Amino acid sequence: MKPLLILTAMLSMSSPALADTAQPDQSRLGFSLNPEATSGVGGQWTGGSAGVSISALDFDGVNANGDDGGFGLHVGYDYDFGRFVLGTEIEIDGTDLSLGTAGTVDSIARLKIRGGYDLGRTLLYVTGGVADIETTFGSDTGGFVGVGVTYQLNDRFYVGGEILQSEFNTIGQSGVSVDATSIAVRGGVRF
Numbered sequence: 370m371k372p373l374l375i376l377t378a379m380l381s382m383s384s385p386a387l388a389d390t391a392q393p394d395q396s397r398l399g400f401s402l403n404p405e406a407t408s409g410v411g412g413q414w415t416g417g418s419a420g421v422s423i424s425a426l427d428f429d430g431v432n433a434n435g436d437d438g439g440f441g442l443h444v445g446y447d448y449d450f451g452r453f454v455l456g457t458e459i460e461i462d463g464t465d466l467s468l469g470t471a472g473t474v475d476s477i478a479r480l481k482i483r484g485g486y487d488l489g490r491t492l493l494y495v496t497g498g499v500a501d502i503e504t505t506f507g508s509d510t511g512g513f514v515g516v517g518v519t520y521q522l523n524d525r526f527y528v529g530g531e532i533l534q535s536e537f538n539t540i541g542q543s544g545v546s547v548d549a550t551s552i553a554v555r556g557g558v559r560f
Contacts, residue, residue, distance in 0.1 A: 414449040414456075414492060418527070420557015426466055428474065430547035433540075435474075439464035441553065445481070454485045454492055462551065472505035477535070477549070479513060490521040492529075500535045502549075507541015521559070528556045 422441040428434060445458030458481040466474040478501045485494025497514040517531035535549040 413524075414447045414454045414487060416559055417444070417446045418458075418557055418559045419444040420527070420555055422460075422462070422531075422553040422555040424462060424551045424553035426462070426464055426474075426477075427550045428466060428468060428547045429549075430468070430545060432470065433468040433545045433547050435466050435468045437464055437466035439466070439477075439551065439553075443555070443557070449487060452487050454487050454494070456483050456485075457481060458483065458496075462553075468504070468545070468547070472543070475503045475505070477502050477551075479533075479535075483517070492519045493517075494519070496531070496533070500537075502535075502537050502540060504540055506543045506545070509537040509540040511535055511537040517555075519555075525558055525560075526556070527559060528554075530554055 420443055422439075422443065424439040424441060425436070426439050427436040439462040441460055441462035443458055443460040445456055447454050447456030459479070460481065461476060461478045463476050464474055468474060479498055480500075481496050481498040483494045483496035485492045494517050495515070496517060497512070499510060500513045501510050502508060513533050513535035515531055515533035517529060519527050519529035521527050531551075531553045533549075533551045533553075535551070536546075537549065538546045540547070
C-alpha cells in the first residue's frame with residue numbers, strides 16, 4: 370500500500386496536466402500544459418533514451434532481510450502509437466545491500482517491456498520482465514512487475530518515478546529466496 374501512495378504523490382507532483390486546478394499563463398512556460406497541443410494526439414515518445422536512477426531497495430525473505438539505496442543506469446527505446454506507447458529497456462542497479470548472514474546484494478539487472486498511456490508530456494505505464502540478481506553467495510534469475518510515470522521536461526530531458534516488485538526463488542546454491550521492492554526516482558535524456 371505504501372508504494373502505491375508514493376506513486377500517487379509522484380503522479381500529482383510530476384504531471385501538471387493531471388492537476389485539477391486553474392491553468393497558469395501558458396505563454397510564459399515555453400510549452401503548453403494541454404496534452405493535445407503538444408503534438409497531434411499526444412506527446413512524442415518515439416525514440417531512444419538513456420539515464421540514471423536513485424532507488425530505495427527493500428528485500429524480504431526467510432533469514433535474508435535488508436534495505437539500502439541503489440544507483441542505476443538505464444537505456445531504452447519507445448514507440449509512440451498515438452495514445453499508446455510500447456517500449457523496452459535495459460537497466461542495472463548497483464548496491465551494497467546486506468541481507469544479514471545471507472550475504473550482500475551487489476547488483477540487479479533487468480530487461481523490461483513496458484506499455485503506457487500517452488497524456489502528452491506525461492507517460493503512465495506498467496512494466497514487467499526478467500531480473501538477474503548478483504550476490505556474494507551466487508545469482509538468480511526471477512521476474513518482476515511494476516508501474517511508473519515519466520514526464521518530459523522538454524524535447525530532450527525527462528524525469529520520472531518507478532515502483533518495481535521482483536521475486537527471486539533460489540539465489541545461488543544457498544536456497545535463499547527473497548521478494549525485492551524498489552522505489553526509484555529517474556531522469557535522463559531522449560535521443
